Amino acid sequence: MSAEIVPLDLPRMFLGDFSPLFFAEIALRTVVIFGWLLLLLRLMGKRGLAQLSPLELAIVIGLGSAAGDPMFYPEVPLAHAMLVLALVVGMQRLLAWLVIKNETVETFVEGTPVELVRDGVMSGRALDRSNLSREDLFERLRVAGVRQLGQVQRVYFEQDGNLSVFLHSEDAPPGLPIVPPWDLEAPVSVMEGRQSDLACTHCGTVSPVNGGPVPPCPHCGRVAWTQATTDPLGGGSRGSGRDGGDHRLGLGGPLGGGPGTTPG
Structure with a gap:
């Protein structure tokens, strides 16, 4: 401990050696940094936020930093930290409203x-x-019990970074297999068509082919096909995976248009 610091000096602990106008500077600094942090967290995207919203993560970081420094830095007055904490909580309440x-x-x-x-x-x-x-999406779909994309009606990437997965409640059409993981066993490429359904490995579009060289995908324009399947685990069944319906919300049956970005 520095010789200039007198232990238990209450005026130094609470006010420090600053002008009272410095409290206004602290308020301005807090507002600017909090807003900048919130903007950066929004730009970072939902994937990096786990299950915290950008506002909640900003609160956690702001409170942690404001509460930590005055605990062991003697030059940081407690009153300054208390003002910062109050401002952060106040801004959180205002933004929540x-x-x-x-x-x-x-x-x-x-x-x-x-x-x-x-x-x-x-x-x-x-x-x-x-x-x-695609690998990130396939990994999360496999956790939801999806074996091939034909089982899926809709997938929404929610604000909290989780996926809402809606599955067919009845027999699912053929689709692009995602089991086993492509890192372990990549799907076999098909270059010559035959009387079968092929799935585009780039976007999952299923298209019937009647023979000859395979055409470009009508959805994405790529020429990257594999055999579409109803059940890559064997048996040739057209089951929908687990109990059918929505992995998070328990919804089955046909879906209409929903919010979000339309594929294309």
Whole structure:
């Protein structure tokens, strides 16, 4: 401990050696840094936030930093940290109220759901927007019991970074196999068509082929096909995986248009 610091000096502990106007500077610094942090967290995307919203993560970081420094830095007065904590909590309450009252603020702070899959077809633009690769999507779908994309009606990337997966409640059409994981066993490429359904390995579109060289995918334009399947685990059944329906919300049956990004 420095010789200039007198232990238990209450004026130094609470006020420090600063002008009272410095409290206004602290308030301005807190507002600027909090807003900047919130913007950076929104740009970081939902994938990096786990199950915390950008606002909640900003609160955790802001409170942790403000509460930590005055605990062991003698030059940081307690009153300054207390003001920062109060401002952070106050801004959180204000933003929470604005999120409820104003849809524009809610969209900025929490984002919107993004539709990743529609009727077994992936949206490349939606995956790019969500900073997800096909392998990331397949991994999460396998956890939901999906074996091939034909089982899937809709997949939404929610504001909290989780996926909502809606499955066919009845027999599922053939689709692109995602089991086993492609890192372990990549799907066999098909270059010559025959009387069968082929699945595009880039977007999941299923198209019947009657023979000859395979055409470009009508959805994404790629020439990358594999055999479509109803059940890559064997048996040739057209089951939908687990109990059918939505992995998170328990919804089965046909779906209409929903919010988010339309594949294409």
